[in-house]
Amino acid sequence: MADRCPNCDTLLSEPRPRFCGACGQETNVRPPTVGEFVQQFGGAYFSTEGALWRTLGLLLARPGELTRRYLAGRRKHYVLPLRLYLTISLAVLLLLRLGSPGLATDVGRAQIPEVEELGEKPTMMVLEFGEGRGVGLKEGRFTCEGLPAWVCDRFRDRLDLDRKTLMREARLWPERFMSRWGTAMFLLVPIFAALTQLAYLGRGLRYTEHLVYALHLHSFWFLAVAAAMLPVPGSSLVLWAMPLYALLAARRVYGGGWLGTLARAALVAALYGIVLGVALGVVALWAFFAS
Secondary structure, three states, X not given: OOOEOOOOOOEOOOOOOOEOOOOOOEOOOOOOOHHHHHHHHHHHHHOOOOHHHHHHHHHHHOOOHHHHHHHOOOOOOOOOHHHHHHHHHHHHHHHHHHHOOOHHHHHHOEOOOOOOOOOXXXXXXXXXXXXXOEEEEEOOEEEEEOOOHHHHHHHHHHHOOOHHHHHHHHHXXXXXXHHHHHHXXXXXXXXXXXXXXXXXXXXXXXXXHHHHHHXXXXXXXXXXXXXXXXXXXXXXXXXXXXXXXXXXXHHXXXXXXXXXXXXXXXXXXXXXXXXXXXHHHHHHHHHHHOX
16 A cells, blocks of 8 residues: 555655655654754754844844844744744743842842741841832831731731741742743733833834834843853943843834934833832732742
């Protein structure tokens, strides 16, 4: 009986060809080896001449050019915006969680609770959520400032734990924060795109076009944060490149003069800063109350 293609069921000629003439799939289908599986997963995506490295090179070297080319229809040789963002953000968050567990407190602008190991219950524990907002135990007394009453009540119940349990919760907080911050950032990118659309209402661009710009910009920001965490002198200076990169990218993508670009960037930065502040507080609380 003549063989048929396992993919499209097309009748194969004799001698049996290596590839199906109808769909192009290999005719000799078998479970891949580990090496073949890795090669299939990476392929041109991770090869030295592949789309990922070509995309990263353009993203880092020329702010906004990757977005401009995508909007102009030049997409075949580059990683698509959402895939690029997911690849970079997941990789960076994973590396930061594995390599720097204390980073969550720096990003979240909160302090890991400092617990005094005396007695069955701690006598000193402080958790701060920005200036003027904090909760904790001071000399054994519960304090809560700058937070809604229902939040304070939840904290009071949460802190009424024995010393061992509370210390365990304190150690788990940074990891919980980082895992939930990744989810929050995925939701914040569309908000940034909406704010950018607001700033450029007169340009006639669709929301999805602003979303492409937001995905590319946040991809760079994730890389900048990762670079700033490297254990080398002066690495934190990379963070200063984030606003400059955004300014250059916006001008290349949207055009216009420097003064207008700067004014729009300032508007987006101010509004997005408020959103980030709220998000940081919500994620910090979410991580603390998570069981």
